[in-house]
Each structure stands twice: as structure tokens, then as C-alpha cells.
Amino acid sequence: MxxxxxxxxxxxxxxxxxxxxxxxxxxxxxxxxxxxxxxxxxxxxxxxxxxxxxxxxxxxxxxxxxxxxxxxxxxxxxxxxxxxxxxxxxxxxxxxxxxxxxxxxxxxxxxxxxxxxxxxxxxxxxxxxxxxxxxxxxxxxxxxxxxxxxxxxxxxxxxxxxxxxxxxxxxxxxxxxxxxxxxxxxxxxxxxxMAGDDLPSLPPAIENYVAVTATSLNVRTAPSGSASKASGRESALLGAILRVYDESNGWLKISNSQSHWVYGKYTTEVKRATVNANVLRVRSGPGAEFPIVDNLMKSEEVFISTIKGDWAKFSLEEKWLSKSYLDFKS
Missing domain, CATH: 3.40.80.10 (Peptidoglycan recognition protein-like)
Known part of the structure; x- marks a missing residue:
């Protein structure tokens, strides 16, 4: 290199x-x-x-x-x-x-x-x-x-x-x-x-997700603000979706193999969902009267932060989907 x-x-x-x-x-x-x-x-x-x-x-x-x-x-x-x-x-x-x-x-x-x-x-x-x-x-x-x-x-x-x-x-x-x-x-x-290199199945503890709400979120080696920053990895940035492996006193563990933690105060929980319609219209607000701003195809995955009636909002974006056309992962 x-x-x-x-x-x-x-x-x-x-x-x-x-x-x-x-x-x-x-x-x-x-x-x-x-x-x-x-x-x-x-x-x-x-x-x-x-x-x-x-x-x-x-x-x-x-x-x-x-x-x-x-x-x-x-x-x-x-x-x-x-x-x-x-x-x-x-x-x-x-x-x-x-x-x-x-x-x-x-x-x-x-x-x-x-x-x-x-x-x-x-x-x-x-x-x-x-x-x-x-x-x-x-x-x-x-x-x-x-x-x-x-x-x-x-x-x-x-x-x-x-x-x-x-x-x-x-x-x-x-x-x-x-x-x-x-x-x-x-x-x-x-x-x-990739033949012979089967994708490993995800550990059961990582089906929880959060979106980063801070401009930059430090990753630390222990669930404490006084812990040192994790070496070899950068801070998580605004809007990034993080997998959560564990929680301790408001801190979230974001690695399955390393002691890497972020402060949960600067995140918001999101749910992973899959589109089940052939084409799903994305709108600028929670209702069919709002303009269409995007299309999603069947089997595309999204992260949802807010449910408002029959509508679901992308993590930190002002984009909304009809909830009935989403399959949420349990």
C-alpha cells in the first residue's frame, strides 16, 4: 500500500x-x-x-x-x-x-x-x-x-x-x-x-438501531464520557445509522467484538423496515396530499424514526411513507 x-x-x-x-x-x-x-x-x-x-x-x-x-x-x-x-x-x-x-x-x-x-x-x-x-x-x-x-x-x-x-x-x-x-x-x-464465502448470519443482539443526531459523535472505549476515544475508527456523523449491541447507563455499544460505545443522548431510535410494494411513493409530509419526492422499489430497506397515523418518517429526513407498505423487522 x-x-x-x-x-x-x-x-x-x-x-x-x-x-x-x-x-x-x-x-x-x-x-x-x-x-x-x-x-x-x-x-x-x-x-x-x-x-x-x-x-x-x-x-x-x-x-x-x-x-x-x-x-x-x-x-x-x-x-x-x-x-x-x-x-x-x-x-x-x-x-x-x-x-x-x-x-x-x-x-x-x-x-x-x-x-x-x-x-x-x-x-x-x-x-x-x-x-x-x-x-x-x-x-x-x-x-x-x-x-x-x-x-x-x-x-x-x-x-x-x-x-x-x-x-x-x-x-x-x-x-x-x-x-x-x-x-x-x-x-x-x-x-x-463470493462462492464459498457465505455471508455470516447476524448475531441476534444487533437488530436495534439508532440514528446519530449530533454533528459528530465520539466513539469511546467504555460507557463513560471520561473513557478514551476508540483508536482506529472515526467519529459517527449526523444521520449515520448505528447498530446497537448493548446498553449501559445511557451509553450504547456499537460493536459486537470491541468495547466501542457512544452516548445515547445524541441518538434517536429507528426501526428497520422493508418495502413490500412494487413501487412505493415517498412524500414530503405525512399524507397523500403532499408532493411525491422519491420512489422506493420492492425489497428496499429504510430506517424509520417516527410513526404518525398511517405514515412513517425516514430517520432524519423530511420524507414519509405509507406504513401499510412496510414490513418492520421484529
Missing amino acids: ESKYGFVKMTGGEFVAWIQSQRIARTIITIQQHHTWSPNYSHFNGRNHFERQLSMKNHHVRNNGWSDIGQHFTSFPDGTIVTGRSLEATPACIYGANRDSICIEHLGNFDQNGDTMTNEHRLTIVQMTAALCSKFRLPVNTISIIYHHWFELSTGKRNNGTGGNKSCPGTNFFGGNKVDDCSTYFLPLVQQH
Whole structure:
């Protein structure tokens, strides 16, 4: 591994071990796939990984007004991976649909007549997607693994590419950018890579969740404000969904294997639920008279903080769902 400009560069094999070693407080339920389009393969000379990543960060900060580079990772034509924004931070990659996501940008233009993906790049994309599914115990399907093309550009509503969408991650990305293309050409490769690596079942004590209500919430080594901060992990950020393993005097244990605690005063309880309708409209308030601001597809998961009559509110967002179309985990 090599570090520069605050980024870390690694091979696909190194990434598998590295991601398993990371302590990440927020709950992840989707992995986004993107292509950069520009820069593309012509901008990569085999040595300028860090310079390309820094250039993207500068563009995102100066031109887009974001606080950091938008993506968590960038993959390169030679099969290497460079880290981006903090894994504790929500990405800035799919407008209106970044919640609980990891964002990967693949350097290149993978539209028809664009770059021809190298074998090294192809393997790394599959390998890192499989590693992320394993790390976060995600099923290999088109709910957990998503393409930018499936979300309307101006609203963030999921419409599966029926109009007003970018081509990202490319019309020739592993056979195409449609949902059926992903299911036919990309997901089987991810599943094959994970063959023999069954997702571990979740321990029964971690079906409780909270959302962080503070701008930044320290993780400590014991349930006390005087305890030292946990080394090797960053603070949990506003809106992050944390799994809760134990409780002690108002403190919440957020790791099954480590003594890592946050102060519960700066969190609010949320319930995990699954959409049971083919398409569920998301509204700006608790009633059918409020405007539609998003769409959710069947089997998508959400975290609910408030129930108001027949309506349920996203964790810290002003977005509401009809409660009757949600299956709550007991």
C-alpha cells in the first residue's frame, strides 16, 4: 500500500483484507457503481493515481461546493484502488439517494464506443464489490448493488432508467447499464467471486438501531464520557445509522467484538423496515396530499424514526411513507 495527499492506494487483493479490518459505525445497505466518464483512460498513465484522485477532489470541492471528494473509492485501469472520503461520511454521488451507501467511481468512460475495460480493471471491480457485500453482509441483488443510471437525475427518484437519467456507470458497463443487464452480466460475476464465502448470519443482539443526531459523535472505549476515544475508527456523523449491541447507563455499544460505545443522548431510535410494494411513493409530509419526492422499489430497506397515523418518517429526513407498505423487522 502507498499513501499520498491523504489517500491510500492498494491492489484488489489488499483491499479485501483492508476493508475487513475497518471499523465503520454507520450501517451500509447499498453499494453504488459509477464511472467517471471524464477523466477516462486517456488521462491515466499508469502512475498518476493520486494526482487523478486529488484533481477529482479539487473539482468536487471547488466546483460542486462539496466538503470532500464525492466517492469513497476510485478503481483504476491497472486494477488498483484509491480511497476517497471517509467511510463514516455519506457520499455525494446520487442526488437524493445517498443514504446508507458506499460509492465507487470507476475511472473510465464505459459508454458504447468509449474505453474498453481492461481485464485488471474488470477483476478489481468484481472483487471489491464482492468484498463490500461480504463486509456489510449484503445480498447480491439489484437492491443492494445499484447503478446511477437507475435514478432520475433531477429528483433522485428510482425509475430504473426510464427517463431523465445519466448513462453512468456506462451503456457498456459489464454488458449494459439497465437493471436486467446488471442481473444478467454483473451480479453473477460478483456471486461467483463470493462462492464459498457465505455471508455470516447476524448475531441476534444487533437488530436495534439508532440514528446519530449530533454533528459528530465520539466513539469511546467504555460507557463513560471520561473513557478514551476508540483508536482506529472515526467519529459517527449526523444521520449515520448505528447498530446497537448493548446498553449501559445511557451509553450504547456499537460493536459486537470491541468495547466501542457512544452516548445515547445524541441518538434517536429507528426501526428497520422493508418495502413490500412494487413501487412505493415517498412524500414530503405525512399524507397523500403532499408532493411525491422519491420512489422506493420492492425489497428496499429504510430506517424509520417516527410513526404518525398511517405514515412513517425516514430517520432524519423530511420524507414519509405509507406504513401499510412496510414490513418492520421484529
